[in-house]
Amino acid sequence: xTKFDIELLVxxxxxxxxxxxxVMLFAWNNLQFQRVMNLVxxxxxxxxxxxxxxxxxxxxxxxxxxxxxxxxxxxxxxADNFSAxxxxxxxxxxxxxxxxxxxxxxxxxxxxxYYPLLQILLMGVNGAFLTGDMFNLYVWFEVMxxxxxxxxxxxxxxxxxxxxxKYVTLNLISSMIFLSAVGILYGLTGTLNMADLAVKVQxxxxxxxxxxxAMMFLVSFGIKSAVFPLFSWLPASYHTPxxxxxxxxxxxxxxxxxxxxxxxxxLIFDINNEFIxxxxxxxxxxxxxTGVLGAAAQNDFRRILSFHIVSQVGYMVMALGLMTAFSFAxxxxxxxxxxxxxxxxxxxxxxxxxxxxxxxxxxLGGLFKKYPSVSLLFLISxxxxxxxxxxxxxxxxxxxxxxxxxxxxxxxxxxxLFVGLLTLYSMTKIWNYAFWQDExxxxxxEREFYKIPIQRKYLLYSPSIFxxxxxxxxxxxxxxxxxxxVLTGEQLANPQYxxxxxxxxx
Amino acid sequence: MKSxxxQTATRYxxxxxxxxxxxxxxxxxxxxxxxxxxxxxxAAAYALYSIAFGVEEAKKLLRIEPVYLIAxxxxxALISGMIAFFSFDTFxxxxxxxxxxPLFGKLGSPLLFDLGxxxxxxxxxxxxxxxxxxxxxx
Numbered sequence: 001x002t003k004f005d006i007e008l009l010v011x012x013x014x015x016x017x018x019x020x021x022x023v024m025l026f027a028w029n030n031l032q033f034q035r036v037m038n039l040v041x042x043x044x045x046x047x048x049x050x051x052x053x054x055x056x057x058x059x060x061x062x063x064x065x066x067x068x069x070x071x072x073x074x075x076x077x078x079a080d081n082f083s084a085x086x087x088x089x090x091x092x093x094x095x096x097x098x099x100x101x102x103x104x105x106x107x108x109x110x111x112x113x114y115y116p117l118l119q120i121l122l123m124g125v126n127g128a129f130l131t132g133d134m135f136n137l138y139v140w141f142e143v144m145x146x147x148x149x150x151x152x153x154x155x156x157x158x159x160x161x162x163x164x165x166k167y168v169t170l171n172l173i174s175s176m177i178f179l180s181a182v183g184i185l186y187g188l189t190g191t192l193n194m195a196d197l198a199v200k201v202q203x204x205x206x207x208x209x210x211x212x213x214a215m216m217f218l219v220s221f222g223i224k225s226a227v228f229p230l231f232s233w234l235p236a237s238y239h240t241p242x243x244x245x246x247x248x249x250x251x252x253x254x255x256x257x258x259x260x261x262x263x264x265x266x267l268i269f270d271i272n273n274e275f276i277x278x279x280x281x282x283x284x285x286x287x288x289x290t291g292v293l294g295a296a297a298q299n300d301f302r303r304i305l306s307f308h309i310v311s312q313v314g315y316m317v318m319a320l321g322l323m324t325a326f327s328f329a330x331x332x333x334x335x336x337x338x339x340x341x342x343x344x345x346x347x348x349x350x351x352x353x354x355x356x357x358x359x360x361x362x363x364l365g366g367l368f369k370k371y372p373s374v375s376l377l378f379l380i381s382x383x384x385x386x387x388x389x390x391x392x393x394x395x396x397x398x399x400x401x402x403x404x405x406x407x408x409x410x411x412x413x414x415x416x417l418f419v420g421l422l423t424l425y426s427m428t429k430i431w432n433y434a435f436w437q438d439e440x441x442x443x444x445x446e447r448e449f450y451k452i453p454i455q456r457k458y459l460l461y462s463p464s465i466f467x468x469x470x471x472x473x474x475x476x477x478x479x480x481x482x483x484x485x486v487l488t489g490e491q492l493a494n495p496q497y498x499x500x501x502x503x504x505x506x
Numbered sequence: 507m508k509s510x511x512x513q514t515a516t517r518y519x520x521x522x523x524x525x526x527x528x529x530x531x532x533x534x535x536x537x538x539x540x541x542x543x544x545x546x547x548x549a550a551a552y553a554l555y556s557i558a559f560g561v562e563e564a565k566k567l568l569r570i571e572p573v574y575l576i577a578x579x580x581x582x583a584l585i586s587g588m589i590a591f592f593s594f595d596t597f598x599x600x601x602x603x604x605x606x607x608p609l610f611g612k613l614g615s616p617l618l619f620d621l622g623x624x625x626x627x628x629x630x631x632x633x634x635x636x637x638x639x640x641x642x643x644x
Contacts, residue, residue, distance in 0.1 A: 007596055007597075015587075015588075015597070019584060022581050022584065026577045028574075064597070065596060066596060067596065067597070
């Protein structure tokens with residue numbers, strides 16, 4: 001591959017969704033065409049992300065200077081291992097959600113530009129993963145947020161708007177803090193290029209101010225990734241939109257916040273700064289605990305899952321707070337497994353809703369008897385999420401705990417194991433109420449479900465089956481996946497690789 | 507609300523405002539102005555027209571659905587970035603014509619980008635305007 005090909009490959013995850021969105025906008029009143037384009041876009045995006053991933057794996061970190069400007073001055077896109085993994089995840093997500101949307105999103109929402117917005121959202125997410133420029137990151141965040149605002153409120157039901165208001169307010173505050181932090185950082189160092197920042201932040205005399213900026217970033221990304229005590233927007237909003245949107249948000253959006261946290265706190269700010277590490281660990285502990293306790297109190301399928309996202313983000317942030325190469329690797333593996341599993345659980349909740357017409361655990365029941373295959377899909381994901389061996393979730397939790405033991409952080413490790421137990425409790429709760437207990441009465445909706453043609457049912461199940469297969473593959477090849485995570489962790493722990501790739505070895 | 511004074515004034519103001527928006531668009535490369543401001547001024551001209559003559563008339567004047575404007579503008583912007591691919595340069599590298607056009611000077615891909623922004627801004631603003639005024643109708 002020539003340099004031009006590789007540059008094009010790094011750009012494609014951003015350009016393709018935009019191009020598809022434009023095509024869909026031109027055909028804004030032809031829904032059938034949009035659905036087909038959406039499937040094409042999902043598939044092509046997935047293939048591109050796989051090719052990008054393998055290229056980065058073979059050729060190492062790739063840098064693209066947009067517009068041909070000299071490097072610290074223009075915007076750069078940087079694809080290192082971590083970016084490549086995340087883009088792969090977003091490709092996977094886009095692929096599965098594209099298929100899932102066909103059956104679950106109703107016509108009214110489709111008419112309100114659902115598909116173009118989905119593509120723009122993916123563009124924003126991919127942009128955030130690939131950019132190597134602080135201000136550009138802010139822009140991608142906005143692209144992502146604006147489209148997610150609309151997707152969240154699509155349908156305009158009362159509870160949706162209530163959730164969306166909280167989501168919009170907190171996320172706008174977060175963007176404001178982020179922008180101020182970027183401004184101060186620019187004032188201190190005179191650069192916005194992340195690699196250049198990594199070098200120049202060390203040279204700033206006023207290190208106190210640098211810590212302040214670091215905390216501002218922590219608050220800002222903390223809101224976006226829903227950590228304690230700023231997570232309230234997530235459980236308020238994630239259970240309200242169309243379920244395909246929920247699944248995409250649950251899998252991908254909060255993880256963008258976590259990704260930027262990893263990026264900023266490993267690259268720009270000193271990872272040996274004990275203060276930052278301790279703060280992150282404390283936040284992580286509270287996040288894990290409050291998330292899982294919140295889930296235990298809920299009675300709605302999707303709300304339980306939403307609270308679990310909070311709890312799980314705690315683990316990822318904990319792995320960051322431990323600040324060793326091994327813990328980063330564990331955290332990355334955790335992010336990957338979490339994205340896949342959580343999305344699949346939301347997919348299944350959507351299937352259950354399609355069958356029974358409700359997400360309320362009190363009125364659900366009897367699914368195991370009638371739909372053993374759906375129950376099996378749920379069981380695998382639930383086991384994975386709560387960390388039962390031999391599923392991927394076990395290896396993820398095990399390695400995070402191991403990373404903690406290695407540097408003798410027993411308190412947080414103990415807490416994380418305890419939270420794992422509670423996770424199992426609330427998964428059992430869903431299982432008991434929705435699947436195991438006897439059916440109370442056959443709902444109107446269920447008789448409707450019998451009438452759905454068999455092809456459409458398969459179309460409804462297939463994304464979930466696909467994700468389950470991915471989970472099983474990840475569980476089976478956990479060793480090789482973790483080897484790659486270790487490589488990535490090394491790259492994060494030694495920012496010199498990244499800096500040299502961008503600025504050239506000096 | 508129909509006011510003859512406003513309607514007559516709008517008939518004269520509309521072309522002037524549109525011309526002014528083009529002026530802003532073209533001078534934007536090196537001086538204050540550009541696609542965004544130009545687009546806003548052009549959209550404001552249509553907004554004025556819709557206040558004077560009603561939304562239906564404004565839609566008739568525009569002829570096409572604003573969504574097409576949004577799509578077209580985004581397409582211009584995307585193409586302007588991809589022009590550089592023909593000479594195997596990175597995305598968004600500026601490409602300029604070799605000879606001077608009368609009045610404009612050298613034309614290049616950044617102008618196409620600005621034109622895209624101009625069209626998107628008109629499209630979005632009018633889409634919002636039309637949607638809101640539809641809601642107001644009893």
